[in-house]
Amino acid sequence: MFGRVKSLDAILATAKKKSLHRSLGAFQLTMLGIGAVIGTGIFVLTAEAAQKAGPGMMVSFVIAGLVCAFAALCYSELSSMVPVAGSAYTYTYAVLGEVLAWTVGWSLVLEYALGASAVAVGWSHHFVGLLHDFAHIDIPKAIANAPNDGGVINLPAVVIAMLVTWLLVIGTTESARVNSVLVMVKLSALALFLVLALPVMHAEKFHPFMPTGMTGVAGAAASIFFAYVGFDAVSTAAEETINPQRNVPIGLIGSLIFCTIIYILVAAGAIGSIGAQPVTAIGGALLDPGSMALTQRCNEIVAGGAKLPMTCSHEALVTVMQQTGHLQVGNLLALAATIALPSVILMMMYGQTRVAFVMARDGLFPAAFAKVHPRYKTPYVITIATGMFALVFAGFLPVGKLADLSNAGTLYAFACVAIAVMVLRRTDPDRVRSFRTPAVYVIGPLAIIGCVYLYFSLPLFTKTFFPAWGLIGLVVYFGYSRSRSHVGRGIDDSLDDVPPVIAAGHEV
Numbered sequence: 001m002f003g004r005v006k007s008l009d010a011i012l013a014t015a016k017k018k019s020l021h022r023s024l025g026a027f028q029l030t031m032l033g034i035g036a037v038i039g040t041g042i043f044v045l046t047a048e049a050a051q052k053a054g055p056g057m058m059v060s061f062v063i064a065g066l067v068c069a070f071a072a073l074c075y076s077e078l079s080s081m082v083p084v085a086g087s088a089y090t091y092t093y094a095v096l097g098e099v100l101a102w103t104v105g106w107s108l109v110l111e112y113a114l115g116a117s118a119v120a121v122g123w124s125h126h127f128v129g130l131l132h133d134f135a136h137i138d139i140p141k142a143i144a145n146a147p148n149d150g151g152v153i154n155l156p157a158v159v160i161a162m163l164v165t166w167l168l169v170i171g172t173t174e175s176a177r178v179n180s181v182l183v184m185v186k187l188s189a190l191a192l193f194l195v196l197a198l199p200v201m202h203a204e205k206f207h208p209f210m211p212t213g214m215t216g217v218a219g220a221a222a223s224i225f226f227a228y229v230g231f232d233a234v235s236t237a238a239e240e241t242i243n244p245q246r247n248v249p250i251g252l253i254g255s256l257i258f259c260t261i262i263y264i265l266v267a268a269g270a271i272g273s274i275g276a277q278p279v280t281a282i283g284g285a286l287l288d289p290g291s292m293a294l295t296q297r298c299n300e301i302v303a304g305g306a307k308l309p310m311t312c313s314h315e316a317l318v319t320v321m322q323q324t325g326h327l328q329v330g331n332l333l334a335l336a337a338t339i340a341l342p343s344v345i346l347m348m349m350y351g352q353t354r355v356a357f358v359m360a361r362d363g364l365f366p367a368a369f370a371k372v373h374p375r376y377k378t379p380y381v382i383t384i385a386t387g388m389f390a391l392v393f394a395g396f397l398p399v400g401k402l403a404d405l406s407n408a409g410t411l412y413a414f415a416c417v418a419i420a421v422m423v424l425r426r427t428d429p430d431r432v433r434s435f436r437t438p439a440v441y442v443i444g445p446l447a448i449i450g451c452v453y454l455y456f457s458l459p460l461f462t463k464t465f466f467p468a469w470g471l472i473g474l475v476v477y478f479g480y481s482r483s484r485s486h487v488g489r490g491i492d493d494s495l496d497d498v499p500p501v502i503a504a505g506h507e508v
Helices: 007-016 027-039 047-083 086-094 096-137 155-170 172-202 215-225 229-236 244-274 292-303 316-323 327-340 340-363 381-394 399-427 440-455 460-485
Strands: none
Touching: 007 086, 027 172, 027 229, 027 244, 027 340, 047 086, 047 215, 047 244, 047 316, 047 399, 047 440, 086 340, 086 399, 096 155, 096 327, 096 340, 096 381, 096 399, 096 460, 155 340, 155 381, 172 244, 172 316, 172 327, 172 340, 215 229, 215 399, 215 440, 229 244, 229 399, 244 316, 316 327, 316 340, 327 340, 340 381, 399 440, 399 460
16 A cells, blocks of 8 residues: 555656746746745734644744744755656655645645635735725625624625736746745835834833733744745746756745745834734633634723734734824735735745646646646646635635644645655655755654644644545545556656647647
8 A cells, every 4th residue: 555656766767757938047046935935824814823822822932933934944855856747745755755745735735725715715805904094995805704603794805816827827937937026025024014014112011021921822832933934835846947956945944944034023113013822712711812702802802992912913013004104105015905804815826826737747637737738838727726715715715714723734745845854754765955954863763753833732623634535535546546547557757658638739
């Protein structure tokens, strides 16, 4: 059952014969990484983290960042050895076998598609607020919120998911260029926030620092982990990267270090400016983020004449600026988020399409998913399918729940990558590694322990949904994919007589 392993040589041969066009450099990859990482996590989920941990969410950012750093070091070694699309799925296939590779690929589908949905919802909240503040246009709640938030469907989130899908179909280079511009907009907005928020911090706003204890900090870390996960999308771009052995590690580690510093500074500025204590029920019970009970309690607080607590806001950083007297800057921040958050949706959907593309190329998904557009040279079939999947969930689920579900798939994939890099050191020690994970037998276990710790800190619904999703995946694998696997059928892509994929009437 676990004996089907696709050798690294066969993986590289497959990529060479059925490849995507290489057009991305180190700068574009780093921008892709920053574009994927900085988004809903800091613009929106800051409020959710504060509701779980209070000012202690700064520790949550550090915990989540450390787990991602350990995973990034493992990713860097594997991506420099196997510079092809597919990310953790491809690495697991080469080391741990087809069944586990399938489970990783299936988890990544959950991570990227629901991650894109979560960011689309975060974008929607900023867009709706922007229309209200700038144009005095109020979109009815029924079509601007998911059912859990008192609406029927989040229509703006659906629309932005459709637009990003169209952009991804047009082309990788075009998408990367647009992304670089959007990243600059995002960073400029956050820089302005820091300039205004850091000087007005008050030490008393940080007390009590951990009102919900370490349990709350761990729960916030598990949620805020979503703020980092986009960095692994860089590795899915390896097959479209010039000199990937050098550029992919630069993109992975560079984007993660940069974003971690930004996150900690922004969190400190937000907490120190207006405070971040959790909202409780009248009886003192802590309320769950994203719940109707919290929404009702927040409405009661505002109706009583008090300012909106940051933990109640869908636009946490905008709220900070507005309550510190910078109304226009708050509006500009909302505008920047509205302009820039689509870059995160783009990278999430980009990662999902590339993983599914490789799974189709291996025979585990229908061959149609590996079709490349004759004009745009992109995997357009799976891109459109991903867009449809993402927009459905964006329309009907709240941002926090989507982020937690996405995190579960990510944590599983990260743990498998850490295992794979250690196993490969033993089974193939002589293979050239242009980047080597330092102290791999320390870093690898720390990454695994961190992933397990954060997974069990997720909400109960997420911890039960993810195994159910995995069970569905195994049914699909044994019912469809196993019998169609190229490895299982004995197709060796390292041989010269294997026909290339025929995509839309053209050889690829």
